[in-house]
Amino acid sequence: MKSKTMNIFKKEMREVFRDKKSLSMMLIIPILIPLVVLGMSALFDMEANTDIEEYNKVGIAYKLSDDEKNLLKEFNIDYQEGTLEEVKKAYEESKIYAYITLDDNKYTINYNEESTNSVLARTLSFNYLESWKSILQTRYLSNQKIDPNIVLNIIFIESVAEDVTNNFFGEYITGYSFLFIIMAITISATYPATDTTAGEKERGTLETLLSFPIKSRDIIVGKLMSVTTSSVITGLLSLALSLGSLAYANNAFEIYKDINIMPSVDTIILSLVIILVYSLFISGICIAIASMSKTFKEAQSALTPINFICFFPGMIAFLVNIKTNALIAIIPFLNFTQIFNDVNGGEVNILNIILMIVSSIVYITVIIWYIIKQYKSERILFNS
Numbered sequence: 322m323k324s325k326t327m328n329i330f331k332k333e334m335r336e337v338f339r340d341k342k343s344l345s346m347m348l349i350i351p352i353l354i355p356l357v358v359l360g361m362s363a364l365f366d367m368e369a370n371t372d373i374e375e376y377n378k379v380g381i382a383y384k385l386s387d388d389e390k391n392l393l394k395e396f397n398i399d400y401q402e403g404t405l406e407e408v409k410k411a412y413e414e415s416k417i418y419a420y421i422t423l424d425d426n427k428y429t430i431n432y433n434e435e436s437t438n439s440v441l442a443r444t445l446s447f448n449y450l451e452s453w454k455s456i457l458q459t460r461y462l463s464n465q466k467i468d469p470n471i472v473l474n475i476i477f478i479e480s481v482a483e484d485v486t487n488n489f490f491g492e493y494i495t496g497y498s499f500l501f502i503i504m505a506i507t508i509s510a511t512y513p514a515t516d517t518t519a520g521e522k523e524r525g526t527l528e529t530l531l532s533f534p535i536k537s538r539d540i541i542v543g544k545l546m547s548v549t550t551s552s553v554i555t556g557l558l559s560l561a562l563s564l565g566s567l568a569y570a571n572n573a574f575e576i577y578k579d580i581n582i583m584p585s586v587d588t589i590i591l592s593l594v595i596i597l598v599y600s601l602f603i604s605g606i607c608i609a610i611a612s613m614s615k616t617f618k619e620a621q622s623a624l625t626p627i628n629f630i631c632f633f634p635g636m637i638a639f640l641v642n643i644k645t646n647a648l649i650a651i652i653p654f655l656n657f658t659q660i661f662n663d664v665n666g667g668e669v670n671i672l673n674i675i676l677m678i679v680s681s682i683v684y685i686t687v688i689i690w691y692i693i694k695q696y697k698s699e700r701i702l703f704n705s
Contacts, residue, residue, distance in 0.1 A: 329543025337513050337551050346512045347551050350505045351559035355566035358498050365490045366574040373397055376441040380408035380420030389453065396449045418442035421450070491582035492666065495567065499592065499661050500635050502559040506596065507603050507631040509555035511624045513548045514607035519620035541692050548604040556596035588665045591674070595657050598681045602653070603631065605688035612695050630654060645673050651680035
């Protein structure tokens with residue numbers, strides 16, 4: 322059995338390395354990962370280090386005192402004082418990015434939450450008003466012959482960051498880089514899985530292969546091994562490029578200053594385990610789906626949704642910060658990205674990792690059994 326399976330495996334691997342499309346899927350797709358990591362890092366860095374001159378234009382719809390004008394200058398706010406109508410017009414014409422109104426003792430900051438500059442202008446205005454409030458409080462207490470330091474400093478608040486190894490941007494980048502590794506593996510599996518099943522049907526070579534004294538089990542295992550191998554190569558290359566781009570970004574961008582966005586050794590080891598398990602899992606699914614198709618084109622259409630299914634559950638879970646539990650640990654596609662994010666964030670749950678691996682093995686076993694059953698049935702095999 323082993324020799325026959327290995328012969329099928331060698332045959333399929335020769336086909337993979339001879340076919341330019343298979344090679345491009347296996348080797349070129351991972352190159353996109355550094356572009357994503359570095360591109361997103363550059364975007365975050367640009368937004369985090371935006372020059373204040375780009376968003377400090379604020380309208381003031383009430384009469385300012387000299388003290389307020391001096392404080393605005395201290396905050397480097399380029400203010401435009403005028404009536405409410407004048408300020409609104411300037412805001413609508415994008416000459417200012419936010420404006421402040423005053424009704425009795427209530428200050429209101431008006432801004433557009435869909436505009437980055439407007440949001441930054443709102444934050445700048447809020448900080449200015451907080452300082453102005455502190456000045457007014459100090460004056461009031463002094464007039465009442467009360468020491469402002471006793472009242473305003475009645476408590477002291479201090480923040481201490483412990484064990485800082487990552488930040489929001491770092492977790493975002495590492496999480497998305499792993500999602501793209503999963504997507505690269507999926508894309509890499511779809512083409513050889515299609516070619517080795519529906520492609521062989523269309524070319525008529527599958528009937529010739531089945532005429533040899535080889536069991537269906539040997540054929541399926543050999544084909545599955547070849548598709549899994551190409552997927553693993555893609556996964557390992559993607560991981561290497563991801564780690565390399567993260568290392569470069571860690572030193573190249575200001576947002577990562579004084580932190581380490583590189584995954585830990587535990588995270589890298591788990592990534593290798595997930596790459597192996599997921600490659601076998603997705604290869605089996607792709608072969609099972611493609612085997613039911615009559616032509617190469619039909620199989621490609623059938624496999625297209627897989628590319629979205631592998632990515633979006635993990636992306637949505639990452640964005641809404643879903644916590645991993647025993648149920649999520651056994652849900653295909655979602656469990657791989659969720660457990661990676663947990664370990665990358667320093668949360669190692671051995672039970673969830675075991676559940677992910679065991680459930681994946683069960684799914685893979687069922688998939689292989691189903692494919693072998695397909696190949697034993699000529700009606701299903703040839704779609705007649």
